[in-house]
Amino acid sequence: MxxxxxxxxxxxxxxxxxxxxxxxxxxxxxxxxxxxxxxxxxxxxxxxxxxxxxxxxxxxxxxxxxxxxxxxxxxxxxxxxxxxxxxxxxxxxxxxxxxxxxxxxxxxxxxxxxxxxxxxxxxxxxxxxxxxxxxxxxFVFPGLQFLPIALRQHVAARWPLSYTKSMGGNLDDPLDAVLWTExxxxxxxxxxxxxxxxxxxxxxxxxxxxxxxxx
The missing domain is CATH 3.40.50.150 (Vaccinia Virus protein VP39)
Known part of the structure; x- marks a missing residue:
């Protein structure tokens, strides 16, 4: 969690x-x-x-x-x-x-x-x-929750409004961030x-x- x-x-x-x-x-x-x-x-x-x-x-x-x-x-x-x-x-x-x-x-x-x-x-x-x-x-991205996992990972790594970036967080593992959000x-x-x-x-x-x- x-x-x-x-x-x-x-x-x-x-x-x-x-x-x-x-x-x-x-x-x-x-x-x-x-x-x-x-x-x-x-x-x-x-x-x-x-x-x-x-x-x-x-x-x-x-x-x-x-x-x-x-x-x-x-x-x-x-x-x-x-x-x-x-x-x-x-x-x-x-x-x-x-x-x-x-x-x-x-x-x-x-x-x-x-x-x-x-x-x-x-x-x-x-x-x-x-x-x-x-x-x-x-991730403040339209329809991200409906995209395939690989595309969600791509957005999480690159989209400037992702929550981890807004917090100054580490996006070394954007897939982990995606998989923990459903x-x-x-x-x-x-x-x-x-x-x-x-x-x-x-x-x-x-x-x-x-x-x-x-x-």
Missing amino acids: RNLVAGTSSSSLAGRARARRWNLFLRTFPDLERLKVVDLGGTPQFWSASPIRPRSLTVVNLATSNSPATDWVEVVTGDACKAAELGLQNDYDLVFSNSTIEHVGGHDRCLAFAETVKTLGSRHWIQTPYRYFPIEPH LLSRTHMKYYFPASEIVSERFAGLTKSLIAVRR
Whole structure:
């Protein structure tokens, strides 16, 4: 599982879209400041953008965090698809995830990720970019998700807007970046979260991302 969310300026198009998402999230969970939250695949830095912070936050990510310890954030290095290995209790008020499930690696791993979500808490917000939005969001390239793997690799290595380049990242292995990114459809999300409401996040009238919500 990878955490592949590119940073953007708050004045950019992507930055404004994320601000709208925060607003939607806070309207959905207006009691956030009273909640104990676990974020699967996130980072403490991501939550620094939130206008309201939760009562406590546990962040689970495969990558080791360099963030300094705080009194309200616990960082767990681990695989969110393997709930039993995380050592976390089923006592979270809200399970949160932003743009992670599409990076976990295949149908069986998505099922395991969804099972972790259901294991850790009864309420959740699980966001993922929509497969059929015309612009692939990680590489900012039209229809990249529908191209053969070899062509996706070619674009990832050369397209100047690819997420790894925007982050100053290393594209020595663009094929690896491509293979770790598999966008999901509404049918996928409904299958993985059958008891959830699947909310559409729209841009220019088109569904840009999907959010599995259980209130």
